[in-house]
C-alpha cells in the first residue's frame with residue numbers, strides 16, 4: 661500500500677520524472693490512462709534560486725493531474741532548501757529529491773547520484789528540507805554507485821530517519837546508467853529495514869513486468885519511465901492485469917492514432933502551435949511503432965509545424981490501416 665498522508669493507493673503506478681518528457685501534456689495523457697501519481701522532470705535548484713523563468717516553468721502543475729510531485733536536484737544544501745521552499749509555493753502533493761541522476765556533469769557536482777558518495781550529507785539534505793516544508797518529501801535514488809558499493813539499505817535507513825515519506829529505488833547502480841538488468845531483489849531487502857513506502861523503478865516495459873515486479877518484491881508502488889514513452893497505455897494495461905488477471909483492452913490502432921492527436925493537442929494548448937509540434941516529433945516513432953508503412957508517414961509528419969495537417973494525415977492513415985489487409989502468401 662502506498663500511503664503518503666492522504667494519498668492511499670494499493671499497488672500504485674507512478675510515472676517517473678523524465679527530463680523533456682514529463683511535461684504537463686504527457687503527464688495528463690498518462691494520468692488519463694491510469695497513472696496514479698505523476699512527477700515533473702527534475703528542476704535544478706541553482707536555476708531556481710537565480711530566478712530563472714525557464715526553470716520555474718518546469719514546476720508548473722495543473723489540478724487535473726493530482727497527485728503530482730515536483731522533483732528538485734542539486735548538490736548544495738542552501739539552494740536545495742530554497743528550491744524546496746519555492747516548489748512548495750507551486751502547491752504540489754509531493755516534493756521529491758533526486759539522488760539518482762547518473763549524468764556525469766550532475767553527479768560530479770555532488771548532485772543526483774553524486775549524493776550516493778556522501779550518505780551523511782544526503783541524510784542532512786533530506787532532513788533540512790523536511791524541516792522547512794509542510795508537504796511530504798520523498799527521495800528517488802539508485803542501489804549504489806557501482807557494483808562494489810551497493811549501499812541502498814544504509815541509504816534507505818538514513819532517508820527514513822531524515823523524515824522522508826517514501827523512497828523510490830531505481831534498481832541499478834550509477835555505473836549502469838539505464839542499461840543492464842535492474843536488481844529488483846533489493847526492494848524486498850529494503851522493505852524489511854524501513855517502514856515508509858518503497859517504490860520500485862527500473863525495467864518495466866510490459867504489463868507482465870509490472871505484475872511480476874509487485875509479485876516478486878512486495879513493492880508498495882512501481883514507477884515507469886521509458887516504458888511509457890510512446891506507450892502510455894502501459895498504465896491502463898498494467899492496471900487491468902493487476903485487477904483482472906489479464907489485459908482485456910489491448911491497445912488498438914485507433915487508440916494509437918487518437919492518443920497521438922490528443923497528446924499533441926495538449927502540447928499545443930500548453931506551448932503554442934510551433935513549440936508544441938516540433939518537440940513532439942520525438943513521440944511519433946513510439947506511437948506508430950510496428951504499424952504498416954509507419955516510417956513513410958513519420959517522415960511526412962516531420963515536415964509539419966501546425967496541428968491541422970498532422971490531424972488530416974493521421975486520420976487518413978487510420979482509415980488506411982483499418983482497411984489494410986496483408987496479402988497472404
Ligand SMILES: Cc1cc2nc3c(=O)[nH]c(=O)nc-3n(C[C@H](O)[C@H](O)[C@H](O)COP(=O)(O)O)c2cc1C
Nearest residue numbers: 676677678679701702758830862863864884885886
Ligand atoms: C529521457 C529520460 C529523462 C530522465 N529524466 C529524469 C529526471 O528528470 N529525474 C529522474 O529522477 N530520473 C530521470 N530519468 C530516469 C528515470 O526516471 C528512471 O529512473 C530510469 O529511466 C529507469 O527506469 P526505466 O527502466 O523504467 O526507464 C530519466 C530517464 C530518461 C530515459
